[in-house]
Amino acid sequence: MSMRILSVDGGGYLGLAVAAFIDGVERHFGVSLHSRFDLFCGTSTGAIVSLGLATGKTGADIVDIYRRHGVRIFPPSSAWRNWLRRQKSLLRPMYPTDPLRDALHDAFADLTLGDVRARGKSALVTAFCTTTGQPRIFKTDYTEQPTPFAHYRLRDIALASSAAPTYFPLVEIANPVDQRPEVFCDGGLVANHPALVGYAEALAALRMPARQIRLLSLATPQSDLGEHGRAIPGLERGLWGWRHNLGSIVIDANATIAHQVLRRIVDSYAAPGPLYERVQMANPDGTPFDRADSHTTKMLMELGAATAALPAVRQRLAPFFQ
Numbered sequence: 001m002s003m004r005i006l007s008v009d010g011g012g013y014l015g016l017a018v019a020a021f022i023d024g025v026e027r028h029f030g031v032s033l034h035s036r037f038d039l040f041c042g043t044s045t046g047a048i049v050s051l052g053l054a055t056g057k058t059g060a061d062i063v064d065i066y067r068r069h070g071v072r073i074f075p076p077s078s079a080w081r082n083w084l085r086r087q088k089s090l091l092r093p094m095y096p097t098d099p100l101r102d103a104l105h106d107a108f109a110d111l112t113l114g115d116v117r118a119r120g121k122s123a124l125v126t127a128f129c130t131t132t133g134q135p136r137i138f139k140t141d142y143t144e145q146p147t148p149f150a151h152y153r154l155r156d157i158a159l160a161s162s163a164a165p166t167y168f169p170l171v172e173i174a175n176p177v178d179q180r181p182e183v184f185c186d187g188g189l190v191a192n193h194p195a196l197v198g199y200a201e202a203l204a205a206l207r208m209p210a211r212q213i214r215l216l217s218l219a220t221p222q223s224d225l226g227e228h229g230r231a232i233p234g235l236e237r238g239l240w241g242w243r244h245n246l247g248s249i250v251i252d253a254n255a256t257i258a259h260q261v262l263r264r265i266v267d268s269y270a271a272p273g274p275l276y277e278r279v280q281m282a283n284p285d286g287t288p289f290d291r292a293d294s295h296t297t298k299m300l301m302e303l304g305a306a307t308a309a310l311p312a313v314r315q316r317l318a319p320f321f322q
Contacts, residue, residue, distance in 0.1 A: 002212045003202055004320060006037040006053065007195035009255055010044025010188040011220025012164070012289025013074055016066040016297065017281055017304040018049055018218050023059030024308025029321045032058055036321060037216075039122040039142070039206075041198035043187040045220065045289075047125045047161040051154045052107060054116045054123045063301070069103035070292035093169050095290070100162060104155035113140045113157070114150035124201060126187030126194050127160045130170060135190040136160075137197060143205050151176035160184035167290060193217065193255035195278070196262050213274040215266075216320055217259070221283035221303060222252060277316050281307050 008018055026032055034056050042050030052062045074095065116123045122142040129136045138149050138157045152173070160171040164186040171184050191197050195217040202208045202215075259278055266276040281303055287296055307313060 002214050003039065003206065003208045004037040005039045005041065005195070005198045005202060005213065005215045006033060006050065007041040007193070007198050007215065007217040008043070008046030008049045009194070009217070009219045010046050010161075010186070010192045010251065012045055012167075013066065013070050013292045013296070014220040014283070014287070014289045014300065015045030015049055016063065016070065017221050017300040017307075018046070019059055019062040019066055020301045020304025021059075021218065021279070021281070021308045022049070022053070022304075023063055024305045025314075025317060026059050028308065028314060029317075031321060032056075034058070034121070037121075039124065039198055039202065041124045041194040042161070043126045043190070043192050043194045044162045044164065046194070046218075047158045047187065048104070048107070049218075051116070051123060051125065051158055054119070054121045055108065055111055055154070056119065057107075065103060065107050067297060069099065069106070070297065072099040073103060074290045074292040076291075076293040094167050097159070097163075097169050097171070100168065101155070101159055104158050108154040108158070111154045112150065113138065113152050113154065116140050116154070117142065117150070124194065124198055125157050125161050126190045126197065127157065127163075127184045128186065128189045129182055129184050131182040136184065139201070148175065148177045161187035164188065188251045188254075191254065191258065192251045193219070193258040195276075196258040199262060199265075199274075199276075210269055210274045211272050214320055215262075215274065215276045216317070217262075217276070217278040219255065219278065219280040220289070221281040221287070221300070223283045223286040275319060277320075279307065279313060279316075 022033055033053050040050040040054040049062055113123060117140040122140045125138040127136045127138065138152055139147065141147050141150050156173045160173060163169065163171045163184060172181050173184060174181050195215055199213065199215055202213050203210065262276060266274050
């Protein structure tokens, strides 16, 4: 019997495209991803999508979360106000936490990782713990060795995983075992492409034979970060010279290398080996992940739906629904 793993990258409001893609896939194959996958892995916005699916939500449900709350989380502003907001980020986060916290409370209420396990599903969410200075993998108790994570609320770990530095404040969570407070930030700093972590967990913790693993990874729309000879601030760059894309480079680079490593691992097996597919969408206009205006919403909805309708993509996904 195979184990199906679904992994969703981080990417802020760009996650709406992934939600629209999932909605299109579910409509085409006539089945929910919740029913077809066993382990759900997510980082940042991908944690919201993955935990939503793990608790039984459909792609349409998750689209609704983004559309109802996106503008409050990332309020549109004029170019001038947007510039001021970014200058202020040198001293404090650009956005308050409350709108995102309210959205996650609306989506998950008081559900915990233990509740995910009670539904017969497993979940894995990445974050970085600034208290310990170490990555943190929040996960359901899916082995005989119990973890302290069962009582963590989904809304709290999703908030922790989404706390992108300079964009949102750090997130403090009381350890449910001893109530000791710990502070967290964005899981994208750890593994923006968490599929590699999920694959390792399936092999090492769940003891799944590699040939029984079917892994589907969904990326949020990615921009071309290459400078390609265009006007650049030169080689002697300080913080100001790196201000536009350092964060994207750090996060996208770790996703790219994780994909390449995972691809090589999977391809190293003789047939029949594990199955690994990654669906990527382009972001040709370089739309930032914190833009949630009506134009961006329409564009992301159309991008996700159009990608789900591609015959080549449907063919690649078919083995996950057989």
